[in-house]
Amino acid sequence: TWDACQEAVGSGDVINAGSSGIGVREGWWYPKSLEAMCPGLPDYKALLEEGCVKALATAETEPNAQFVAAPADWITYVDETIDAFGFEIEPITSGSSGALIATLKGAYDRQQPIMGWGYSPHWFFDKAEGDYVAFPAYEPACFTDPAWGPIADKTHDCATPSGFLWKLMNRDISLKAPAAARIYYLFTLDARTVADGMERVDVEGVSYDQMAADWVDANETVWRGWLK
Structure with a gap:
């Protein structure tokens, strides 16, 4: 996570080698077809409407909507976000990343209403006609200060951080193998x-x-440039 990376670099044992150039995004993904059942999407307020909750409810979660959550060892703050906004949503944890994609893609292919954890880069989310729920823009205070954001007494009332993947390396190894x-x-x-x-x-x-x-x-012309 971002916090763990910052802590590692702050220890002095790890070097931040800069951006990988890979832009990343993750959050609450849904197929564009859901917008007909949840008017107002991608605005998060659409998830508070009874009709949207019913559209996303399943036999396992009704009367709550279902959210196809990431595997348990992923840090996504979905539970905190549900609590912050008071959503009538029950997250169903996926057993693996493959199961997560299979569930979302299966519903997408069948044109069934679905919402779950999405991320880019990924071949499915990058090609499917979908979007991410628009929460208030992330700021660090959102995760720590209940006074920040639209919900006065709750943290995590904002989007997930996005940006670029950073490259980290062990300081000792970088000194032992400077060419690498x-x-x-x-x-x-x-x-x-x-x-x-x-x-x-x-x-x-x-x-x-x-x-x-x-x-x-x-891509020889690309990696040859790294060796000069």
């Missing part, structure tokens, strides 16, 4: 490349090693 550290400093990718690679692994069944080898073969 320099390559790491120069290394960048883009979100599209990451999403395409994930799709090859998840959908086509290509191994990580093969996917990486194919990228190296196709």
